[in-house]
Amino acid sequence: MTEHSAPAEPTESRTVLSWSGGKDAAYVLYELERDDVAELLTTISENGRSSMHGVRRELYEKQAEAIGLPIRFVELPQECSNEEYESRMADVMAEYESLGIERVAFADLFLEDIREYRENQLSETTIDGSWPIWNRDTDEQIEAFLDAGFRATVVAVDGSLLDSSFPGRELDSRFLADLPDNIDPCGENGEFHTFVWDGPIFDSPVSVETGEVVTREVGDGEFHYCDLR
Structure with missing residues (x-):
């Protein structure tokens, strides 16, 4: 449907x-x-x-x-x-x-x-x-995203790679600095996912609040999710 x-x-x-x-x-x-x-x-x-x-x-x-x-x-x-x-x-x-x-x-x-x-x-x-951004360097890509003025919240992370303190955080330079060295800064391998709520494509910001963080089994692993409201 x-x-x-x-x-x-x-x-x-x-x-x-x-x-x-x-x-x-x-x-x-x-x-x-x-x-x-x-x-x-x-x-x-x-x-x-x-x-x-x-x-x-x-x-x-x-x-x-x-x-x-x-x-x-x-x-x-x-x-x-x-x-x-x-x-x-x-x-x-x-x-x-x-x-x-x-x-x-x-x-x-x-x-x-x-x-x-x-x-x-x-x-x-x-x-x-x-594929407009195919093969771009991911370090440069995430910096371009932030430099453009976008703002986003991390809503889900792969629990085998990141702990439950990461979901619910804003995607910013401090978040990137806290990522382990083996994590792609754009999360291209599925390490983390985001929800964008402000930036140059928006007429006005989307009002969001972070809720509880829950852990769920996904396939053979687990993900930590932060509920957005």
Whole structure:
């Protein structure tokens, strides 16, 4: 099931941005021509939260409103198979084709297998993949993000790599200084995830408060999540 905040009709904008609500996606939007972006696209679990970030749907809605773009939610079962995920995304891509969308932009930085997977999923369509920040140095990328004036909260961390003191903190120079040497500063390997609530793409900040930190099993490991309200 998909839901979006704008009518499904042909659009002059030709790009959809794959949206996590986090720092890299926000920076990609910062670099793109805003008028060329038709909408943001994200997946949400049937429990009303992002399955990876744990962020509530209503916060994504407020984020999109502050940015000034519609957002489309692809709702997934809480225990979603890869086949079901691909089926639902294929339906969305078919609709995008009918609307004249030419490309989907992704905020991946260097994970070749993820890029290859995305390219394979798009290969059955007329839609191209776009990787605006691909292969950028991650130390330079995180500094560019902060220098641009973005602000973000760390919402989830891989418990095998970071302890429960990290979620709920603002992503800033002090957070980066506290990261162990083996952690990518952009968290590209899944070490941590963020929610961006202010910066140059926002008409006004998204008001958020940090709640409790909880630990949940994810696959064979565990993640620490900070609830945002």
